[in-house]
Amino acid sequence: MLQAAIIGGTGYTGVELIRLLSSHPKVTIKWLTSRTEAGKPVASIFPSLRGISDLTYSDLGEGTLEALTSCDVVFFATPHGVAMQQAEALVAAGVKVIDLAADFRLQSLQSFEQWYKHKHACPELLKQAVYGLPEISREAIKTAKVIGNPGCYPTTAILGLKPIIEAQNDKGEAVIEPRIIIDAKSGVSGAGRQAKLNLNYAETTDNFNAYGVTGHRHLPEIEQGVHELLQSKYTHNIRFVPHLVPMIRGMFTTIHLSLTDAGCDLDLQQIYEQAYQNEKFIDILPAGEFPDTRSVRASNRLRIAVHQDNDTKSATILVVQDNLVKGAAGQAVQCMNVMFGFDESLGLNHVPVVP
Ligand SMILES: NC(=O)C1=CN([C@@H]2O[C@H](COP(=O)(O)OP(=O)(O)OC[C@H]3O[C@@H](n4cnc5c(N)ncnc54)[C@H](OP(=O)(O)O)[C@@H]3O)[C@@H](O)[C@H]2O)C=CC1
Numbered sequence: 001m002l003q004a005a006i007i008g009g010t011g012y013t014g015v016e017l018i019r020l021l022s023s024h025p026k027v028t029i030k031w032l033t034s035r036t037e038a039g040k041p042v043a044s045i046f047p048s049l050r051g052i053s054d055l056t057y058s059d060l061g062e063g064t065l066e067a068l069t070s071c072d073v074v075f076f077a078t079p080h081g082v083a084m085q086q087a088e089a090l091v092a093a094g095v096k097v098i099d100l101a102a103d104f105r106l107q108s109l110q111s112f113e114q115w116y117k118h119k120h121a122c123p124e125l126l127k128q129a130v131y132g133l134p135e136i137s138r139e140a141i142k143t144a145k146v147i148g149n150p151g152c153y154p155t156t157a158i159l160g161l162k163p164i165i166e167a168q169n170d171k172g173e174a175v176i177e178p179r180i181i182i183d184a185k186s187g188v189s190g191a192g193r194q195a196k197l198n199l200n201y202a203e204t205t206d207n208f209n210a211y212g213v214t215g216h217r218h219l220p221e222i223e224q225g226v227h228e229l230l231q232s233k234y235t236h237n238i239r240f241v242p243h244l245v246p247m248i249r250g251m252f253t254t255i256h257l258s259l260t261d262a263g264c265d266l267d268l269q270q271i272y273e274q275a276y277q278n279e280k281f282i283d284i285l286p287a288g289e290f291p292d293t294r295s296v297r298a299s300n301r302l303r304i305a306v307h308q309d310n311d312t313k314s315a316t317i318l319v320v321q322d323n324l325v326k327g328a329a330g331q332a333v334q335c336m337n338v339m340f341g342f343d344e345s346l347g348l349n350h351v352p353v354v355p
Pocket residue numbers: 007008009010011012013014033034035036037076077078079080082100101102150151152189190191192193194323324327328
C-alpha cells in the first residue's frame with residue numbers, strides 16, 4: 001500500500017482528500033495534519049467520516065520532515081506558500097509532492113511572485129514541477145516529482161478551450177477571433193473553510209456577486225495553459241471574470257468565443273466529442289443540451305456542452321465541475337494515480353449526488 005500524508009486535513013479540500021482516499025484500494029493515509037485540531041479524531045470534527053476513518057489529527061511540529069519522509073506521497077491542502085517550504089527536502093528524500101495550492105502552478109517565477117506576493121522558496125524545484133492536468137500533461141505527470149495541482153477556475157477554462165484550440169493548430173489558420181471571454185461562477189466552498197465576513201450565510205445566501213474583475217490570480221494560470229496549447233502560434237486576449245454564487249459546491253464556466261469563417265466551417269460538437277473520447281472524466285453532452293452543476297456534484301467528472309451558432313459566428317462552451325473534486329482533491333488523486341501507474345479512476349468512481 002502507498003503511504004500518504006495530507007497536510008491541512010481540516011480544510012475543505014483536505015477533508016475531500018480523506019473522503020476520496022478512504023475508498024482508494026492502494027493508498028493508506030499515514031499522517032493527517034492540523035495545527036488547530038491536533039490530537040482530535042477526524043470523525044469528531046467531520047461526523048460524515050465516523051466509521052470510515054479512525055485517523056487522528058497530528059501537529060507534526062519539529063518532527064514534520066521525519067514523519068513525511070516515511071511516506072510515498074504528500075498532499076498539501078494548505079494555503080499558498082506552505083508546500084514550497086518543505087517540497088525540496090521531501091523530493092530529495094524521494095517523496096512525491098502534490099500541492100493543491102499555487103506554489104508550483106505558474107512556470108514563471110516572476111509571475112508567481114507578482115500575483116501571489118510570496119518570494120518563492122525553491123525556484124529550482126519550480127522549474128521541474130509539472131502542471132497537474134492529466135488530460136493535458138499525462139506523460140509529464142507520470143515521471144513528475146512535484147505537481148502543481150491546477151486552480152479550480154483554470155481547470156474548467158483550459159479543458160473547455162483545449163479542443164477548439166487544437167483544432168485551430170491542426171487547421172493551420174485562426175478559427176477563433178483573438179478575444180476569449182471566460183465568465184465563471186463558483187460555489188462558496190471554493191473560498192475555503194476559514195471564517196470570513198463576505199462568506200457568512202447572510203452575505204452569500206440569496207446573493208450573487210462578481211469579484212476579481214480587474215485581475216484574478218487565476219488569469220495568469222489560464223493564460224499559461226492556453227498559450228501552451230496554442231504552441232505560441234497565436235496571441236489571445238483573455239478576459240476572466242469570476243463570480244460567487246449561493247451554492248456550496250460546484251462551478252459553472254461559460255466561455256464566449258467569436259468564430260472566424262474557418263471556424264464556422266468546423267463541426268465543433270464532433271471535434272469536442274473526438275478530443276475527449278478516451279477521457280474517463282470528461283463528458284461531452286449531446287448537441288443542444290445544457291450542463292448543470294448538480295450533475296457533477298461530489299464526482300470527478302467535468303461536463304461540457306458546445307453551442308455553435310454560425311449566424312452570429314459564435315461558439316459558447318459551457319463547462320461544469322465540482323470545485324472540490326475535479327477542481328481540487330479529485331484532480332490531485334487522479335494525478336497521484338498517474339504518477340504511481342495506477343488505473344486513473346481508482347478512488348474516483350463516485351456517482352454524482354442528486355439532489
Ligand atoms: N476550495 C477549493 O475549491 C479549492 C481550493 N484550492 C486550494 O487548495 C488549498 C486548500 O484549500 P481549502 O481546503 O479550500 O482551504 P481551507 O482554508 O479550507 O483549509 C486550509 C487547511 O490548511 C491548514 N493550514 C493553514 N495554514 C497552514 C500552515 N501554515 N501550515 C500547515 N497547515 C496550514 C488548515 O489547518 P489548521 O489551521 O487546522 O492547521 C486547513 O486544514 C488552498 O491553497 C486553495 O487555494 C484549489 C482548488 C479549489
